Amino acid sequence: MTGLILKLAPGERVLINGAVIENGDRRCRISIKTPNASILRLKDAIHPDEVATPVSRVCYDAQLVLSGDTDPAQGSRNLLQGIEQLSRVFDDRESRDALTAATEDVMAGNVYRALRQLRRLLPQEARIFARIA
Numbered sequence: 391m392t393g394l395i396l397k398l399a400p401g402e403r404v405l406i407n408g409a410v411i412e413n414g415d416r417r418c419r420i421s422i423k424t425p426n427a428s429i430l431r432l433k434d435a436i437h438p439d440e441v442a443t444p445v446s447r448v449c450y451d452a453q454l455v456l457s458g459d460t461d462p463a464q465g466s467r468n469l470l471q472g473i474e475q476l477s478r479v480f481d482d483r484e485s486r487d488a489l490t491a492a493t494e495d496v497m498a499g500n501v502y503r504a505l506r507q508l509r510r511l512l513p514q515e516a517r518i519f520a521r522i523a
Contacts, residue, residue: 394422394429394502403432408458429502430456434509444479445508445515448472452505462501469496469504476511485514 396404398413407428422429430453441450451472455465470493477489488510495504
């Protein structure tokens with residue numbers, strides 16, 4: 391197993407298994423070898439006050455699992471339920487692919503990958519809301 395490679399910019403922070411780690415003044419590369427480690431780039435984190443849309447809500451649920459702020463089993467159930475609800479709205483091929491991949495990632499216990507897939511839906515969701523506004 392090769393693990394996850396994190397490339398961090400100077401001063402970038404990341405949450406790994408509940409600990410906030412801040413990079414120094416140079417770019418660095420960190421190799422995470424522990425399987426199923428909970429990892430969240432803080433620059434990608436959604437603040438609770440910013441959770442205002444269905445996709446951001448499901449992304450936030452994934453964040454809660456990654457940060458250790460929710461039970462992993464319950465968090466996975468919430469994620470799968472949220473993904474199913476999103477699949478009722480997003481019917482284009484690219485979104486369906488992202489939702490399918492996110493479902494598979496959650497089922498495999500890879501919440502970080504699922505979050506990356508779900509984040510792909512944020513621009514599409516913004517376009518939908520812009521059309522109906």
